[in-house]
Amino acid sequence: MSTAKAPDPKRRALGRGLEALLPTRQAAPAPAPAAPVVENSGKPLEVEVTAIDRNPFQTRTRFDEAALEELAQSIAATGVIQPIIVRALGKGRFQLIAGERRWLASQRAGKPTIPAVVREVSDEQAMEMTIVENLQRADLNPMEQARAYDRLSRDFKMTQDQMAKRTGKDRASVSNFLRLLRLPEAVQGKVEAGDLSFGHARALLALESEAQMMAAAQKIAALSMSVRQTETYVKNLLDPERKLGKVEAPAAEIDANVKAAQDQLQRSLGLKVRIEDTHGKGRVVIEYSSLEDFDTLLETLSR
Template sequence: MARNSRSKDNKKHGGLGRGIEALFEDEPQIEDNNEEEIQDLNLSDIRPNPYQPRKNFDDKSLKELADSIKENGVFQPIIVRQSVKGYEIIAGERRFRASKLAKKTTIPAIVRDFSESQMMEVAVLENLQREDLTPLEEAQAYEMLQKNLGLTQEEVSKRMGKSRPYIANYLRLLTLPNKTKHLLQHGDLSMGQARTLLGLKNKDKIDEVAKQVVKEGMPVRKVEALVASLNAKKPRKKTVQKSPFIRATEHQLANKLGSTVNISESKKGSGHLSIGFSSTAELNRILDVLGVDLDE
């Protein structure tokens, strides 16, 4: 069944938000349409946007939306594009998922002609405007735009309406170790806490410190102080365990010479022998014991 609906907004792509409209201002192939056809499409013919940056959908809010759809239907149509097999969602995946949950068979939709790059950008922008992404999902979305569209950080920042440092700070989150990423993704760790942990000089300690931060519920300022104190500590030198033969040799030489003796051995079998003395007289005594005559 098809229905006609006149847009209340004379701007490009009415209903998607000013950020998305601005995105396509330089796309001459997309024309203004004050009137668009709303179609009831079969849910079975529709697939999610392959570039959807949001990985987690809140079950409780989806259930609430599904209950509303059961009672009142879907007020705002989703936006799709036609693909080889059926349709792909451009915007409105929550309504799509909730409609399936409500056991609906169709959903009102507007079909538009979008390129791959436009699909990616709209998916990111829609979620950013709704503030639906976790910090990690947002970072992954910017990385996707960079890689798939070949954009620089500066170009991503312009397209998204963000500053370059803002984009750079999010992309840095992707360098966190996996356990810390998990804490960030599930809301146990905040963006501010995660960014502060990136300042640790010893990157191998990030997961351990992140776990401590979550356990103690540290505010960002306390995390900053902890990171600063850890960075100020000098790493302990690793003590090499000497073999029984080396230790016995040191002991025998020390007894014979009456002085401290230290033997260091490399993995290749070479090494160094050092004999301690506190004065010239003691050095001469050691030389006598060794049978070294400097006058010869």
């Protein structure tokens, strides 16, 4: 009698295990609870595209419609090859961290779900991941890159060296992109729209006033000037000798090699350069208008 009444602890544990594995109630159709989903296992899950919210930290503002449509057709035929990255928001919703083009194209292709890797990250981590992932891409326009670096600097207090290491860029490139934010908004818009390239924009930064930059940008875009033509045009606008109020000797008396060296330095540095030479002796004067320009100059000269 006593043996029959004594429960077997192993059978009791097994019973609980079977109940956990085979629940009697019907499984809810909603996505799985956040706790098991947000494990950083790296394994992709199929997430409903309508359950994903756009990333508010996204720095990209423009997408090539033709390329997006081409990607949608590819996804419709073969599916999404590389999973997107999301984080769980709770109540079955997710926020996009990386892979916005694939997400948008999947919607166009009529896909109900998309493979996604769920990461458990904070707001700051999500913002940093989004910005750094974008900066590692090759299709951001120069102004999007400039604003992304600026956001890393402002929101995360990163130095230019730190930003360079995190994105795999060199420090001089980071500094040059940040300098684009000194352009007037109208000129920034031309760069963002593709009417002016990074090279055009960098040449314009040598001008002193916003009015000069805007007038020059309009002429450069209207005449479809090349970057080299733009550099020559800006150099002529600067005319540093006349600005300093000097009565210069005729151009024929200026050594051609000195003039060529001056022009080359001015193009390379994006700053105003003046070489004063007398029989092989003289000085090189480099003018800068901000600490960012000075930092870039030091970086370039130290290399």
